[in-house]
Amino acid sequence: MTAIAQQLRSLSMLPALSAGARRLQASRQAYTEANRGLWIVGFGLIALMGLMPFFAPSSHILKGQQALYFGLLALSLNLLVNMIGLISFGHAMFFGFGGYLVAVGFAKEAWGPFGDPLLMFAFTPLIGAVSAFVIGFVVLRGRELYFGLLTLGMGQLIWAAAHGWQSLTGGTNGTTGVFAADWLSPFEHANNLYWFVFLCVLVCTALIWVIMRSPFGDACRAIRENRRRAEFAGIWVKRYEMTAFVIAGTFGAVAGGLAVISETQIASGQIDWQRSAFALIMCLIGGYRYFLGPFAGAIFFIWVRDWLTKETTLWDTVFGIIVLCVALFFVAGLSGTIHWALAWLVTGIKRLRGIRLVDEAPELSAAEHEAVHLPSLASEAAEPRELRTGGEPVLVARNLTKSFGGLVAVNGASIEVRQGTMHAIIGPNGAGKTTFFNLLTGLYKPDSGTIHLEGADVTGVAPWRLVKRGLGRSFQQTNLFWSLTALDNVLISEAAVDDQTLRIVGKHRPGLRERSHQLLDRVGLGSFAGFSASELSHGDQRSLEIASAIAVNSRILLLDEPTAGISPSETRTAVELIRRIARERDLTVVFVEHDMEVVFGIADRITVLARGSVLAEGTPAEIRANPEVQKAYLGETTDEEAGA
Amino acid sequence: MIVGASASQYVVQIVTGLGSAAVLFLISSGLTLTFGALRIVNFAHGSLYMLGAYLAVSLREPIGFSNGTFWIVLILAGLGVALAGVVLEVFFFRPIYRRPLLTQLLVTFSFVLILAGIVRSIWGAEGESTSVPPFLGGGVKIAGGSIPTYQFFFMGLSVAVAVGLYLFLYRTGIGRMVRAAVSDPELLGLSGVNVRILFTGVFAVGAFLAGLAGAAVTMQGLSGPDIAVRAVILAFVVIVIGGLGSLIGAFVASILVGLAQDLGIIWVPEATLAIVFVVLVVVLAIRPQGLFGSRVA
Numbered sequence: 001m002t003a004i005a006q007q008l009r010s011l012s013m014l015p016a017l018s019a020g021a022r023r024l025q026a027s028r029q030a031y032t033e034a035n036r037g038l039w040i041v042g043f044g045l046i047a048l049m050g051l052m053p054f055f056a057p058s059s060h061i062l063k064g065q066q067a068l069y070f071g072l073l074a075l076s077l078n079l080l081v082n083m084i085g086l087i088s089f090g091h092a093m094f095f096g097f098g099g100y101l102v103a104v105g106f107a108k109e110a111w112g113p114f115g116d117p118l119l120m121f122a123f124t125p126l127i128g129a130v131s132a133f134v135i136g137f138v139v140l141r142g143r144e145l146y147f148g149l150l151t152l153g154m155g156q157l158i159w160a161a162a163h164g165w166q167s168l169t170g171g172t173n174g175t176t177g178v179f180a181a182d183w184l185s186p187f188e189h190a191n192n193l194y195w196f197v198f199l200c201v202l203v204c205t206a207l208i209w210v211i212m213r214s215p216f217g218d219a220c221r222a223i224r225e226n227r228r229r230a231e232f233a234g235i236w237v238k239r240y241e242m243t244a245f246v247i248a249g250t251f252g253a254v255a256g257g258l259a260v261i262s263e264t265q266i267a268s269g270q271i272d273w274q275r276s277a278f279a280l281i282m283c284l285i286g287g288y289r290y291f292l293g294p295f296a297g298a299i300f301f302i303w304v305r306d307w308l309t310k311e312t313t314l315w316d317t318v319f320g321i322i323v324l325c326v327a328l329f330f331v332a333g334l335s336g337t338i339h340w341a342l343a344w345l346v347t348g349i350k351r352l353r354g355i356r357l358v359d360e361a362p363e364l365s366a367a368e369h370e371a372v373h374l375p376s377l378a379s380e381a382a383e384p385r386e387l388r389t390g391g392e393p394v395l396v397a398r399n400l401t402k403s404f405g406g407l408v409a410v411n412g413a414s415i416e417v418r419q420g421t422m423h424a425i426i427g428p429n430g431a432g433k434t435t436f437f438n439l440l441t442g443l444y445k446p447d448s449g450t451i452h453l454e455g456a457d458v459t460g461v462a463p464w465r466l467v468k469r470g471l472g473r474s475f476q477q478t479n480l481f482w483s484l485t486a487l488d489n490v491l492i493s494e495a496a497v498d499d500q501t502l503r504i505v506g507k508h509r510p511g512l513r514e515r516s517h518q519l520l521d522r523v524g525l526g527s528f529a530g531f532s533a534s535e536l537s538h539g540d541q542r543s544l545e546i547a548s549a550i551a552v553n554s555r556i557l558l559l560d561e562p563t564a565g566i567s568p569s570e571t572r573t574a575v576e577l578i579r580r581i582a583r584e585r586d587l588t589v590v591f592v593e594h595d596m597e598v599v600f601g602i603a604d605r606i607t608v609l610a611r612g613s614v615l616a617e618g619t620p621a622e623i624r625a626n627p628e629v630q631k632a633y634l635g636e637t638t639d640e641e642a643g644a
Numbered sequence: 645m646i647v648g649a650s651a652s653q654y655v656v657q658i659v660t661g662l663g664s665a666a667v668l669f670l671i672s673s674g675l676t677l678t679f680g681a682l683r684i685v686n687f688a689h690g691s692l693y694m695l696g697a698y699l700a701v702s703l704r705e706p707i708g709f710s711n712g713t714f715w716i717v718l719i720l721a722g723l724g725v726a727l728a729g730v731v732l733e734v735f736f737f738r739p740i741y742r743r744p745l746l747t748q749l750l751v752t753f754s755f756v757l758i759l760a761g762i763v764r765s766i767w768g769a770e771g772e773s774t775s776v777p778p779f780l781g782g783g784v785k786i787a788g789g790s791i792p793t794y795q796f797f798f799m800g801l802s803v804a805v806a807v808g809l810y811l812f813l814y815r816t817g818i819g820r821m822v823r824a825a826v827s828d829p830e831l832l833g834l835s836g837v838n839v840r841i842l843f844t845g846v847f848a849v850g851a852f853l854a855g856l857a858g859a860a861v862t863m864q865g866l867s868g869p870d871i872a873v874r875a876v877i878l879a880f881v882v883i884v885i886g887g888l889g890s891l892i893g894a895f896v897a898s899i900l901v902g903l904a905q906d907l908g909i910i911w912v913p914e915a916t917l918a919i920v921f922v923v924l925v926v927v928l929a930i931r932p933q934g935l936f937g938s939r940v941a
Binding site: 081087089138141142144145146148149150152153154156157159160161163164165166273274277280281284288313314315316317318319320321323324327328331 | 685736739740745746747749750751753754755756757758759760761762764765873877880881884888914915916917918920921922924925928929932
């Protein structure tokens with residue numbers, strides 16, 4: 001778990017060129033300013049590609065054409081890799097679907113309109129989308145590596161079909177001589193063909209840009225960063241993954257169609273797993289964290305590979321070494337290198353003007369910040385506390401049981417949480433608190449027992465559905481969208497819970513950003529809105545986690561050890577924060593806590609778990625006086641905790 | 645096209661299928677072992693297999709491939725590949741264990757390209773002729789068909805490897821550590837075991853098995869360096885069907901895939917390649933973690 005978190009953190013760093021070359025990094029500000037330069041380079045590249053027929057010799061125009069449709073294939077793959085974090089090793093299958101759709105009907109006279117390559121080309125997005133939808137049901141059953149291997153297998157299945165079904169596809173010899181139209185003839189009207197490909201690729205690229213910048217794109221990035229957190233932001237992860245997969249397949253098929261129109265042929269060898277691997281390599285070499293990276297990679301791939309095959313028989317070895325070096329030392333790829341160079345240029349120019357770019361770091365924790373600026377906290381804490389008896393029971397669990405293998409973690413535990421109360425769950429280590437909590441929040445399905453949320457039976461319901469019903473949760477181990485900003489962490493939760501993030505075009509609803517900002521202000525993180533979650537202090541991360549749990553419009557807040565691992569002063573702030581927000585928003589709060597001072601300080605009601613069962617339930621005073629609790633729980637713990 | 649094949653054809657195809665299964669197990673056992681411990685998807689595993697085959701081709705000239713000496717060729721080829729594997733692991737794979745999946749995949753894939761070029765430049769792109777030790781020459785008559793004797797040698801070798809690996813993993817102290825590494829490498833590191841050396845050792849064993857398999861299949865003849873990619877894809881299919889990291893899974897899945905391939909020749913000759921992947925998809929649609937996989941990844 002921590003290893004993954006660290007991985008995500010390291011990814012979130014600005015394009016790290018290499019671990020050893022850290023001191024070579026320009027400041028964050030320089031990178032931000034260099035973004036503009038990167039735009040200019042990007043548009044320059046597009047212009048260069050568009051105007052190629054005017055200045056380049058025909059052999060280079062041909063390569064440019066190849067770079068365009070392979071770039072589109074890589075870009076559509078990068079939509080999965082970079083946007084939602086799915087690494088497909090079989091993306092060439094969509095290339096195949098599009099390509100064969102255009103090609104197979106051509107030579108068959110009986111096929112009528114299906115033999116018209118241009119007409120068929122218009123249907124490539126459709127076949128890509130439909131096939132991706134069907135294949136998605138199989139491959140999306142796997143995650144991470146399994147997804148990769150399943151796509152590899154599926155891709156090979158499609159390849160083997162193209163290879164074996166000779167009467168339709170022509171097998172290894174392929175379908176050849178597919179001339180789309182006279183005005184697109186690669187021999188007589190090579191420039192027309194080039195511009196046709198260029199325009200199609202340009203339109204597709206623009207569409208992908210819009211999709212990546214949409215609310216949907218934001219939700220996908222959240223899934224990439226932290227799948228579990230995304231689920232608790234009300235995101236039905238599978239649905240988003242399927243959507244992204246279908247979009248990627250759609251554009252992948254268009255790339256395949258363009259390839260056939262350009263090359264007038266397609267053979268099974270063009271869609272095998274190495275083609276898929278090459279598409280991934282293009283993303284990597286070009287810089288998969290950058291939008292136009294895949295095109296940069298495709299251009300590099302086409303020209304360098306061509307040059308290498310001419311220069312040396314060892315071309316694949318040399319190319320392999322290049323891939324190896326980029327993967328090991330230049331993960332940011334070509335685009336990252338350009339970005340880095342531009343950042344230094346910016347730094348140099350500023351220096352000449354006498355401006356020094358220094359990064360501001362969030363040194364001061366927001367919790368301390370808050371303590372300075374909100375003196376009211378202390379006085380509020382000093383107020384005498386009245387216990388709330390609460391309204392209707394809103395969260396009721398009966399006889400929950402859950403076992404892992406032979407171990408019964410929760411055994412017939414029940415709880416009744418009343419509206420508006422602060423309900424603590426305590427118990428000695430290994431009492432099954434976190435398991436119980438995970439059952440309540442839908443992360444685990446109970447073996448037996450029922451859970452009712454605001455009167456409705458929600459036993460075994462998926463977390464994201466519970467979230468949509470007004471249940472927000474935080475985790476014991478901080479669980480955030482690490483490389484996204486604090487603001488986006490909150491904003492995506494707010495947008496996703498109402499399905500706003502299902503929109504694949506457009507922007508977030510007006511006012512959402514302000515609302516998210518207000519919420520951040522409320523938890524004392526207003527001035528840190530622009531920092532990525534991984535940069536915040538641990539205490540602030542806990543606050544952000546609470547903000548995220550509230551952002552889903554929750555009426556019931558389930559907090560798993562909200563003060564775990566933070567300093568005593570921060571603990572006080574966090575506890576006050578929770579109490580204040582709960583009062584303001586009329587929230588019901590259920591929390592697991594080790595710190596007895598916190599528990600007896602804020603809980604209206606306490607449930608004590610021991611060995612997976614409920615030992616006692618009552619008001620703090622009742623629990624304190626309960627001899628069984630003292631024996632089973634307080635007696636077993638250290639003096640320090642018992643004395644609290 | 646054989647529609648309604650006779651019983652004897654089935655027998656022949658089943659025995660041939662078991663021969664293919666044996667070779668598949670030799671390759672995939674090493675892959676599943678390294679994956680289990682190192683959690684890395686090694687695309688270069690097929691290339692190590694190819695390297696083993698070509699090393700055997702070179703070694704059988706001076707040493708000879710007689711009844712008494714072919715063992716030496718097999719073992720030396722395996723050891724040579726194990727050495728290459730150690731170099732690969734220590735210098736290139738070690739730095740990427742903690743890196744993102746994309747980096748891992750492309751680093752191992754880069755060695756597919758690198759080794760393909762190297763092997764081609766040394767041994768050429770053409771295939772190599774078969775060479776079989778005399779006692780494995782000829783064929784065994786079964787149900788009216790003739791099956792090359794070396795196929796039975798493959799079966800024996802893979803059963804021996806399976807038993808050997810089982811004894812190693814379940815009956816030795818080091819084997820216990822390897823199994824511990826499979827279930828929780830971080831915990832093992834905390835318990836004072838030198839995980840680095842253990843990983844290198846496991847990788848060397850996996851590479852050795854790949855090299856051994858490659859050297860053995862030279863008896864069938866060698867079609868060219870392209871055997872690397874074909875082998876690694878099939879090995880992946882096997883270990884995914886069997887469940888990543890599971891040795892028993894690899895054994896069962898090898899038989900399944902081997903039989904599917906060779907029976908497919910009777911049923912749907914055009915789709916023999918596809919049938920393997922159909923098996924993969926069907927198995928995973930029912931059991932995403934594979935036949936013997938414990939975790940849903």
